[in-house]
Amino acid sequence: MPPFLPPLPTPCAPNSTSRPARGLLHAIPHRNLKLPPGRRGGRITISSSSSTLSAAQDLIADAPTPRAFSALFKAASSATSPSPSLGVQLHAQAVVRGFLGDGDNSNTILSTAILNFYASCREPDLARQVFDAMARTNAVTWNALIKGYAQAGRREEALELFRDMRRQGHVAPDKYTFPALLSGIGRERGGGCMQELGGSMHAQVIKSGLHKDPFVGASLVSMYAAIGALEDVKVVFDDVDTLDPVVWSSMISAYVNCKEEQGALLTFYKMLCRDIKPRQFVYSSLFAICGSMSLLEMGRQVHAHSLKNIADKDAAMTNALLTMYSDCGCIDDAWRVFSSNDVVDVVSYSSMILALGQHGHPKEAFELFRQMEFSGLVPDEVTLLNLLSAFNHAGLVHEGLHIFDSMLDIQGIKPTYQHYACVIDMLARSGEIGEAIKTINEMPFEAGTPLWRIVLGACSKHRDIATGIKIAEMLFEMEPYEAANYILLGNIYTRLGRWTEAEKVRSVMDKRGIGSYDAFSWIEMGKKTHRFGVADRSHPISEEIYRNLDRLIGSIKAAGYVPDISFAAHNLEKDGREESLHYHCEKLAFAFGDLASPSGNTLRIMKNLRACGDCHSAYKYFSLITGRKIILRDNHRFHHFNNGACSCGDYW
DSSP: OOTTSOOOOOOOOOOOOOOOOTTHHHHSOOOSOOOOTTOOOOOOOOOHHHHHHHHHHHHHHSOOOHHHHHHHHHHHHTSSSOOHHHHHHHHHHHHHTTOSSSOOHHHHHHHHHHHHHHHHTTOHHHHHHHHHHOSOOOHHHHHHHHHHHHHTTOHHHHHHHHHHHHHHOSSOOOTTHHHHHHHHHHTOOOTHHHHHHHHHHHHHHHHTTOTTOHHHHHHHHHHHHHTTOHHHHHHHHHHHOOOOHHHHHHHHHHHHHTTOHHHHHHHHHHHHHTTOOOOHHHHHHHHHHHHHHTOHHHHHHHHHHHHHHOSSOOHHHHHHHHHHHHHTTOHHHHHHHHHHOSSOOHHHHHHHHHHHHHTTOHHHHHHHHHHHHHTTOOOOHHHHHHHHHHHHHHTOHHHHHHHHHHIIIIIOOOOOHHHHHHHHHHHHHTTOHHHHHHHHHHSSSOOOHHHHHHHHHHHHHHTOHHHHHHHHHHHHHHOTTOHHHHHHHHHHHHHTTOHHHHHHHHHHHHHTTOOOOOOEEEEEETTEEEEEETTOOOSTTHHHHHHHHHHHHHHHHHTTOOOOGGGSOTTSOHHHHHHHHHTOHHHHHHHHHHHHSOTTOOEEEEESSOOOHHHHHHHHHHHHHHOOOEEEEOSSOEEEEETTEETTTTOO
């Protein structure tokens, strides 16, 4: 748990037929991780649209009434994917039977239900036709029409309707009018223009006396958060001053949207102190925060609170919990969450496949993919992207290309830019740099600079200086102030021992005022997060950490570790390069963890950048001499070190 937070208080009471290459299961070494027994993908739910169609057929066969039609339209509106064609047919039946047009109250109810249905189908023009034909309108019909245009992305027309509503005078805006308009503003992007418009609507809310209404307040919070105006979010939240869980949930969501994770955690703590019961969405957001910040202990506490407060976990909450444990390095806990879920969907499978790939379990990722297909669930483009990523991490190029080549023909999914990027990374990482460049030139998308940077990084790994220089020169023209381009070229020269050229690259960066990225690592220990930079001596027990690190370095050298100075800073003298390797941030983090944690305990260490090859080698020896399991997460994947070996098989 972060140091600023006290302990949490106790709360109040049709199947695909694709097949992989036959050699896949033999190509991947078996892991100890096993699939949950008996998993067949959970229940398959029947779509709401098919249920609504059956009900419509029964209704037409009987003697229907206007109220029965109204109820059916309301049910159709709440379907996951409302069917406009079904609504048009029902609408025609209502007209033929004379249920519309004479202006009585039941007709107003039916017309409003039809209007709502068309709005939910993102068909605001059809909704407007119903509205214009109504003999009487009220706040409900106006709000439904305004919401229909706003949700369809037609903000200006929604605003014009709002003005018409106010000009007519007999219908005043209410607490449902403003949320409809504010949602349309929040979905748009436009910087100051959107903030000015949002401020104008906020002023209208105040004039209408609705600024303290929780429903309106939650919409204002969400709108300001969507456009990044966090200070305005805080003003609205303080103005509403309510214990309504919806408003507090919106506030937590606002902090998340604005990348203020600590504010979200503190707001959650205040919720519990005021006996406000969090909703499922709040837990989903907090699981995501704990995962991104690797706050395992905090995540476990939030999980415990969710078990006490939420009887029925929805899919989004369960998937967020699964991802949280995976992001914190606890793949076994992620498996337990997945296997204990009664109903799993495509997102659940996709999340678990991604986690398995990141943790070095490509065989299990593929087995889970096969289970998903056999259960009747159809993989989507995200599922296949995650499976490709799992093969990429393991260097299984043949298997990855087989999946990629079969996407459209067998899965019926057209590869996106992200799928091409994953395959290009797969090819380049494995040393097939020429094939990677060929794929870039042949793909139906224009390659962005990050894609070329992937290939440049592979040139560094495989010491392809000629290709690397050509790509670097192209990137220098496209992005003259992007530090990563210079660093990657410098790394190629360094790996080849060409220190003079490497120093020239550094000199160009200095002349152009381009700074490099600061590497740092962190480890959670004793409910507190400890962060280390390169050669960092700011920690309170820094002297003990350095003494322990020097001892560890001596021990692993005796065990066979040889420092790789090609990963040292190239602006140092030759004698200082090896010593500089000793004080990389991930080594300091391990030395601290080794001091602070009982012997034999697993250490989980995170790094903001890719782990360097020398530290990766050192970690294998650290696990050997200390008997510890070490889980290292960098910005690419997880490495599980145990008894002198790594789960990545030295391929990353």
